[in-house]
Amino acid sequence: MAAPCSRMASRPLWQFITNVRRTGLKHTGVRQISLGSACRAATQTRSKTESVASPWKLYGAVCLQRLPVISQERNPIEDQFAELMHQMELERSLLSDHEQRLLEDSERMTRKQADNYDSDEEEADYGGQETITAQDQEDTWEQKLKHFQPALRDRDVGGTPLGSVERCLGDSLVLLVQQTVGKETIWLLPQAQWEAGETLRQTAERGLSSLPEADFKATFLGNTPCGVYRYTFPKEVRTERCVGAKVFFFKAFLSAGSATSQKEPFLWVKKTELQGYLKPAYLEKVDRFILNL
Amino acid sequence: MSIVISRALCRVLSRQTAVPTNVSFLMGVDGHVSQGPWFASVLTLKTSAPLRAEPKKKKKVDPRREQMVRERLKKKLKKLERVPPELIPIEDFTTPAKYMDETRVRGAAQLPFEESERRALLLKEWSRYKQTQHRAEMEAVGLAVEAQREALEELRLESEELYQAALRPDPLLFPFNHQGPSYTPPKAQYEAPEGKYNNITKVYTQ
Numbered sequence: 001m002a003a004p005c006s007r008m009a010s011r012p013l014w015q016f017i018t019n020v021r022r023t024g025l026k027h028t029g030v031r032q033i034s035l036g037s038a039c040r041a042a043t044q045t046r047s048k049t050e051s052v053a054s055p056w057k058l059y060g061a062v063c064l065q066r067l068p069v070i071s072q073e074r075n076p077i078e079d080q081f082a083e084l085m086h087q088m089e090l091e092r093s094l095l096s097d098h099e100q101r102l103l104e105d106s107e108r109m110t111r112k113q114a115d116n117y118d119s120d121e122e123e124a125d126y127g128g129q130e131t132i133t134a135q136d137q138e139d140t141w142e143q144k145l146k147h148f149q150p151a152l153r154d155r156d157v158g159g160t161p162l163g164s165v166e167r168c169l170g171d172s173l174v175l176l177v178q179q180t181v182g183k184e185t186i187w188l189l190p191q192a193q194w195e196a197g198e199t200l201r202q203t204a205e206r207g208l209s210s211l212p213e214a215d216f217k218a219t220f221l222g223n224t225p226c227g228v229y230r231y232t233f234p235k236e237v238r239t240e241r242c243v244g245a246k247v248f249f250f251k252a253f254l255s256a257g258s259a260t261s262q263k264e265p266f267l268w269v270k271k272t273e274l275q276g277y278l279k280p281a282y283l284e285k286v287d288r289f290i291l292n293l
Numbered sequence: 294m295s296i297v298i299s300r301a302l303c304r305v306l307s308r309q310t311a312v313p314t315n316v317s318f319l320m321g322v323d324g325h326v327s328q329g330p331w332f333a334s335v336l337t338l339k340t341s342a343p344l345r346a347e348p349k350k351k352k353k354v355d356p357r358r359e360q361m362v363r364e365r366l367k368k369k370l371k372k373l374e375r376v377p378p379e380l381i382p383i384e385d386f387t388t389p390a391k392y393m394d395e396t397r398v399r400g401a402a403q404l405p406f407e408e409s410e411r412r413a414l415l416l417k418e419w420s421r422y423k424q425t426q427h428r429a430e431m432e433a434v435g436l437a438v439e440a441q442r443e444a445l446e447e448l449r450l451e452s453e454e455l456y457q458a459a460l461r462p463d464p465l466l467f468p469f470n471h472q473g474p475s476y477t478p479p480k481a482q483y484e485a486p487e488g489k490y491n492n493i494t495k496v497y498t499q
Binding site for chain 2: 054056058067068069070071075077078080081084088091093094095100150151152153169170199200201219220221222223224225226227228230246248249253285288289291292293
């Protein structure tokens with residue numbers, strides 16, 4: 001999250017992020033250096049004992065986002081402002097070549113239609129050539145434009161199913177799947193349980209690729225998790241060894257691929273629609289890192 | 294004696310006449326047969342035309358002169374090279390002359406009072422809108438960063454190894470390319486027409 005975010009941001013945003021990062025992860029940064037220097041063996045043994053004794057099950061989940069394909073509709077104020085800007089730019093500009101040609105052609109036409117038209121004098125300048133007026137050119141260009149039919153912006157009028165990637169082209173959508181957790185089948189971000197010997201990012205990738213009847217090509221944004229959801233199991237399931245589970249989320253952008261069948265196990269939802277599908281505690285944690293920007 | 298006289302006579306006569314008369318005279322003087330006009334007797338000097346055109350004798354001064362010329366040329370070249378290279382003009386910074394033309398000026402429209410008022414108010418409205426948008430963006434990013442920090446904390450509590458693996462930068466992420474949103478969605482199986490253009494940009498070399 002940190003690295004690509006900083007790349008896309010503007011300067012004040014970048015400063016804000018570095019400030020936050022500096023204050024938040026300062027002590028961890030210092031500790032990282034000291035760890036890397038000498039005592040690797042000690043940390044390894046420590047981590048081994050920790051992983052054995054940890055009472056939390058680890059899961060890696062992926063927050064797969066399909067970024068918007070078309071630009072959003074303008075607000076009324078944005079519309080007005082765009083018009084104003086266009087008008088102001090037009091007023092402050094000079095005449096372009098094309099406009100000058102138009103003026104000249106119109107002047108020539110008025111002169112032709114005037115009574116004291118001296119055709120020899122006029123045509124001497126142009127060598128008797130047939131000139132294509134700028135107006136004619138404009139008309140031909142408009143005709144050409146009419147031949148081209150762009151794809152429609154709002155395809156949702158027909159009501160595309162929720163499982164289709166093509167819905168809401170102007171917003172970024174998040175993938176939701178239905179999985180059985182414990183006794184219930186609930187909607188959540190695709191996740192998989194962590195196995196020893198792999199990083200959490202690999203777990204998340206496995207979770208994505210193991211989805212039935214779908215192949216999504218995703219670009220994961222870095223090795224760092226963007227969020228965590230910790231929950232304790234209900235008392236019946238709780239044992240000494242596993243008290244609960246921690247789900248670590250990783251962000252990814254959809255680059256290609258789609259569901260091979262149109263079955264319902266997938267949902268592509270906007271941020272505003274998440275509330276209807278996710279549990280409240282889960283939603284609270286997930287909502288933070290899903291940006292609607 | 295006769296040979297010497299004949300040589301001298303040959304020299305004198307050869308300057309004035311062509312070769313065959315020379316040979317016939319020789320025949321007359323020496324009294325023995327020669328095989329053709331081109332095979333003169335060994336005793337006479339070969340005074341043929343190519344021999345008379347004496348090639349220039351190479352004087353000792355010439356190599357030195359050539360060296361001097363070469364050195365002078367090299368010095369001139371060095372002087373020219375010492376001049377700093379001419380800066381390439383930035384064509385964007387010089388307004389082309391045709392835009393300074395007065396005929397191009399658009400008639401400055403006089404805005405009525407209401408219009409200018411409306412514009413001022415709209416600009417202020419816009420700045421307020423943008424400010425709220427910016428604040429919302431900053432907040433959202435702050436929340437996301439906070440979420441990430443929490444995640445790293447929890448991961449650290451879990452296992453140091455996974456934490457270190459998470460902190461490692463991903464070398465395959467950059468260069469990251471993404472096609473941004475356009476006004477209309479892409480058409481399936483659309484073949485864009487091939488456009489031709491003549492590139493007339495001036496290329497400067499230093």
